[in-house]
Structures are given as structure tokens and as C-alpha cells.
Amino acid sequence: MSFFGSLLQSYPLPVLVGLACILGVSGLMSGLSGFGFSAIGALSLWLLPPKLGVPLLMSLSTANQFMSLGQLKQDLRPIKEWWPDGPAPYLLGGVLGVPVGLAILHSLPTKVLMVVFGGFLLGYAAYSLFKPDGLHIKTKEPPFFSGVIGFFGGLIGGFTAFPGAPVVVWAGLRQLPKHEGRSIVQPFILGMQIVSLTLLAVQHPETFSPTYWMLLAIMIPVVLPGTLLGVKLYRGISDINFRKVTFLLLGVSGLGLLAKAL
Secondary structure (H helix, E strand, O other), X not given: OOHHHHHHHHOOHHHHHHHHHHHHHHHHHHHHHOOOHHHHHHHHHHOOOHHHHHHHHHHHHHXXXXXXXXXXXXXXXXXXXXXXXXXXXXXXXHHXXXXXHHHHHOOOOHHHHHHHHHHHHHHHHHHHHHOOOOOOOOOOOOHHHHHHHHHHHHHHHHHHOOOOHHHHHHHHHOOOOHHHHHHHHHHHHHHHHXXXXXXXXXXXXXXXXXXXXXXXXXHHHHHHHHHHHHHHHHOOOOHHHHHHHHHHHHHHHHHHHHHHHO
């Protein structure tokens, strides 16, 4: 029997189609908003165990961010401007947080992990949708504080593949324009996914099984066209509209994980 046939025994065609639908929407919304691929894609954990699904989301998020950033070069800060007001302080903090998050991924029971992940997504979506418009921070934070935000992003990303959440919340509190927020959030997400995958390859090489590689090969052609479409829509949609849609989907994803766990 071919390996693809063996894959179909573990994950029948309806499961693969469902996975493709979830990840296609994830690519679209991430291309549109610049973040949230893994948060929306978390619904795929209905179909995959977390120790397979989270690394798969990390890898697809990496491809998604490479594609998106390539389309938005003009919106990004030059690397020489990454310190102290760009993504560099967040990245430095995030590198310290990722190992903690990966330890959580490999130590928590699946049910507990999904409750924590689902509750986090639901709370994050509710905060983002209902926070008062006047809630913002006027002062400019020092690089150390940006590093602390990045640390929590790396920690969360290590067990959810969604490192951008704290940075997105912070950018919202600072009321950064969408292009300026993306120029911080997207390099941070890409950097954290690469660090996470590198550490997984060193500490848990069994993660990258033939099943992982086959699913990755099948899903990349689904995700990247959605990303391109999302980037095109991003140029013509308002900040308010695309964020509302994204946060609603994050809430649905969180509810789905809680329902699966409970």
C-alpha cells in the first residue's frame, strides 16, 4: 500500500477536505489581517492530535507569512529600523518564551491543552471585539517592555502556534495604523514560527513524521492561494471591518476547541 493510501486510512478523504476548508479560510483571513492563521486554523485540532496539528499550523503559518510579507514589502520597516521601535525587541523576548511554550505543548494532556487554548482564543476574541474604543496607551514603551510582550508571545506561540496575540493586543492599545502594526506583528510571527520549528526539530525530531510531511504537502497549495486573495482584499478594506471578521472567527475557533475538549 502507498503511503498516501496509508494516510487515507488514518485520515479519510472527508477529514482531509474538512482540514483543507479550515486551513483555506485561515490563509485568507491571515492574508487579510496579517495574523490569526493558527488561531483560526486551531479548529483543525478537531481532526488532528495537537502534537501533530500544532507543528503543522506552525509550518503553514510560516509559508503564509513568507507569501504575505513578499506581497507587502512596501509596508514593512527596513531592517535597520527594527530597533528600538520595530519588531527586534519583541523578537528577542519571544526567543526566550518559545522553549517554555513548547514544554507546555509536550507536557499537558491533550484535553487540558485544548481547554487552555480554546479559552485563550475565546477570551482574546471577546476582549478584542468589546474593548472600549477609548482604551489606549499614549506613552511609548521602552524596548525592555516590548521584549516582555514578545516573551509572552513566544510562550503562547510554543503551545498554540499563535504567537502574535500579545503583540496584536499591544499594537491595538497603542492604536497603531494597520500598516505599522503589520510591520511589527508579521515579522514577529514569522520569526517565532521559525524558532519553534527549529527547536522542535532538535528536541522532538519525531514530530516531523511522514504523516506530517504528507499533510504539509497537501495543504500548502490550499493555504497560499487564500493568502494571496486575503492580501488583495486587505488593500481595499477598512481596519474596523477586517478586524471584526477576524476576531469573530477567532471566537468561533475557541468555542470549537472548548466543545471538542468538554
